[in-house]
Amino acid sequence: MRTGLFIFLLSLGISSRAQTLPPIDYDSLFQRRMAGLSPVQRFEWTNKYVIFLNEHSRFAEARTLLRTSLRAAQQAHLTAWTARFYELSGYIEETNGNLVRSVDFFLKALAIYQATYAFEQQQQLCVHIIGVYSSLQNLDKRQEYNQQATTLQREYHQLSMLPFMYADKADDFVNAGKLDSALAYGRKAMTVLWVTRKWQQFYSYLDGYGVLLTDGGQYREAEKTFRQCLTYSLQQGDKRRELYEYIHLPEPLLHLGRLDEAAHYAKLALSRIELDPERQDEHRMQVYESLTHIAEARGQYKQALVYERLSNQYRNAVLSVEKNRQIAEVETRYQTAQKQARINQLSIDNQRQLTQISWQAVGLIALIALLGLALWQYRVIRQVNARLRTTSQVVSENNRQISQQSDRLGVLMQELHHRVKNNLAIVSSLMRMQSKRLDDPRAVQAVQDGQRRVEAISLIHQQFYQNENLADVPIKAYVTELTEGLLVGYGFDPDTFDCKVEVADIQLDVDVAVPLGLILNEVLTNAFKYAYANVTKPRLSVRLQPVTDGPATGLLIEVQDNGPGLEGSGRTDARLEGPGQTDTQLGGAIPAVSRRKGSFGQRLIRELTGQIGGEMSLTTRHGTYFRLWIPTPA
Structure with missing residues (x-):
């Protein structure tokens, strides 16, 4: 009853907000906004569009766009965007099933965040690295980064990290078979996401919460949860999440005795499997398992046998793909080691050749000096003409630079406010740490009051760099x-x-x-x-x-x-x-x-x-x- 009441009240608070958000045509919006922007100004829209491409399994387009943006960020020495593009590359590879490559990208981004004292980003990335190492069955690395994330949360108290910490705790309780405790932590995670208005993450967690309700036998509450997620996905045009709800709905409907509805949603899921091409076999396996149970409940045992055979067929395909992926990862590591050894040998050969070239260069210098003396008179004449051309080029270049500086000014102002906000966050963290070392309650109170004032100013600078109007x-x-x-x-x-x-x-x-x-x-x-x-x-x-x-x-x-x-x-x-x-x-x-x-x-x-x-x-x-x-x- 308490769980049902919680979901009902939560749905009332969210539905009024979610219904006012029309679907966004990201393809046309991205092309329109990117048309007249400089490479640096395109970073924010690149970030949004890559997330959209990842959600729609358009991985090749996402990788190409990320490579171009990463080079531009590195050339402009924008470390924050460089780290962000490494992080997005990790998300693309994780979604595509390339877990080893994804963790490499995540670690590159984490190193930059640690060097720039970006504590909130460190915590978020640690949580994702924990998930990848869990999938790779590397428990030692999982424990290492879990401890790092816990330490950051305890010291800096980032509100945005609470949902991830609660979700990780819920996973631990699921693995331990304590479903009631897992549900409790799932509700805590969704409450924080509701307060911070992160609707996409909220509905992702809500879908997982529905799966836990189904596993716990709370089928009516699970159905309400999945239908709420389905409504949101239809309003937002999120085809992948719509597919997930069609896959999850048949199970609670089957246990509620509504076999026709369960079969209807299972068939809808089959018709939309191609929306998630990387996991087609896994999804078909789940849907045919549901259809097998529905046919058995109807007494259609011959049809149930057909569905079960199809389910086993796709289960074997999933296992085969996983084995092939593991073999490919081992082969990739071996080839990488061979290439590195070859590169080291080439470096030694190149160094030997450079030494030989250096001695040859000494002889060439003398010859060049003689040629230079002969060309000096000729160059004097050319320099007079070059000055005239240079004057004309300087005028044109100045006009071009003025135009570029006007374009860059907006981005630099956003970067300035972003860095001021980050600096104020560091000051706030230092004041919080200092207050823990004080014994006088009045001194502690004074430092904490100062910390809140710094955070109030930091919030204003955050609004600046998130707003297109910089004034x-x-x-x-x-x-x-x-x-x-x-x-x-x-x-x-x-x-x-x-x-x-x-x-x-x-x-x-x-x-x-x-x-x-x-x-x-x-x-x-x-x-x-x-x-x-x-x-x-x-x-x-x-x-x-x-x-x-x-x-x-x-x-x-x-x-x-x-x-x-x-x-x-x-x-x-x-x-x-x-x-x-x-x-x-x-x-x-x-x-x-x-x-x-x-x-x-x-x-x-x-x-x-x-x-x-x-x-x-x-x-x-x-x-x-x-x-x-x-x-x-x-």
């Missing part, structure tokens, strides 16, 4: 991620916390976005820390709307919680009120807050409010109510 910040996405990140960070459950974020879809200049982000970080942090200690149903409302229909135009920000308010908070420094203060009106002075020196958080809010020319008020209205008015600059 402004999309404030809606920023405020939403900041609020939900703090909510999860302070240990609240998003399913039970009534958090309403109403933010206009507008762009703000960085001079306003950074102070505003820090102010919201302070106000929200105080709410999460002090407002809900004795509240059974916590609520939080965050509104940010432009005001254009009054005598004064500007931006209005309101934050309302349902805590005890100013008088009942017990922490006047944390709740920002001053002695005797009950309300500070907009448009007037801020006497109580301004006259009192207060805590660092208070001073920071006052300074930032004055910096952007804003006015704020703080009062009690069924909880603490914070209001900030930022007038439109003249």
Whole structure:
């Protein structure tokens, strides 16, 4: 019952979002966006398109595009993109069944991420390497990278890595035969993906969760899960995931006694097997197994025998392909070793020849010197003409460089914001590590508060490099991620916390976005820390709307919680009120807050409010109510 209720509530929250996402024609979109871009500017679209090609088994096109992009990234000395293209190459080979080649690419990418202190990417890549070594039955390497991923997660607490860690834990419980524990960790992984809005990964995990439900005999819940994934795949045009749902649906329907429906989906799966060409035999084996059980349930034993023979035929083909692949991998390693020995011998021969050539070059130098003297007069005449041609070429080259620099400026600005974000992430990690070494609780609290402020600024730079408009910040996405990140960070459950974020879809200049982000970080942090200690149903409302229909135009920000308010908070420094203060009106002075020196958080809010020319008020209205008015600059 609990599992069914969880899936039902989760489907209500996701379906409204997923239904609004129309399918994307990546082929035409990619060609259209790439037409007028420089090689460096194409990297982001190359990343998206390669993922699309991999999902549709178009491996040759993906490999060609990756080789071209990898050379461009290396020539431009963009280490982050070089590592990303190595990582994508590993995904292509893993999907294609070339596990040894895939792990080679992953290790190249991991080395770059370690050299650039990209901790989140290190954790994600370690998880994929663990999966490859599991498939290769290399338990020692699997344990080595599992320990590395666990250490990174414990030290840096990356939220994006939690689903992978939970999924790995669920796999361990499945192997141990503890299905209930595996289901529990599967729900945890999907909850994090739901909070972070990673819908593609969410539905991939949801499909695996349905398989676990089927194995556990929870057939009704499994059917609902697979149908939810099928709806999403049809809306997104994801043919491969649609095939997987057709393969998985017959099993729970068979146990529910709905044989006609089970047979219908099995036949749909057979008609779409070619959508996943690398695993056709494996899929046919699974479908014919399902058709065998359906025929047996109908009493059609002759037909069941036909299906069983087909299933065994494809099972033998799968085993044969796996053996051939293993033999090919051993042969590849042997040939590589032979080639390397040949290369070493050629290097020795080349060095010997270079020594001989060096002595011959000494004799040629003397001859060249005589020829140079004879040609000197001739060159003087040619130089005069060359200067004239050079002048014309310089003008043309300058015009060309100006055009190229204009194209590169956008990419360089994105790279700048990306690196600033990475540097701030390093600062945040260092502050987190420092706080663990402090004994004074007040010092620990001060360092942690500073860490959250750094993360608030880092989030703004992240919005910059993810946005095509490099001058402004999309404030809606920023405020939403900041609020939900703090909510999860302070240990609240998003399913039970009534958090309403109403933010206009507008762009703000960085001079306003950074102070505003820090102010919201302070106000929200105080709410999460002090407002809900004795509240059974916590609520939080965050509104940010432009005001254009009054005598004064500007931006209005309101934050309302349902805590005890100013008088009942017990922490006047944390709740920002001053002695005797009950309300500070907009448009007037801020006497109580301004006259009192207060805590660092208070001073920071006052300074930032004055910096952007804003006015704020703080009062009690069924909880603490914070209001900030930022007038439109003249």
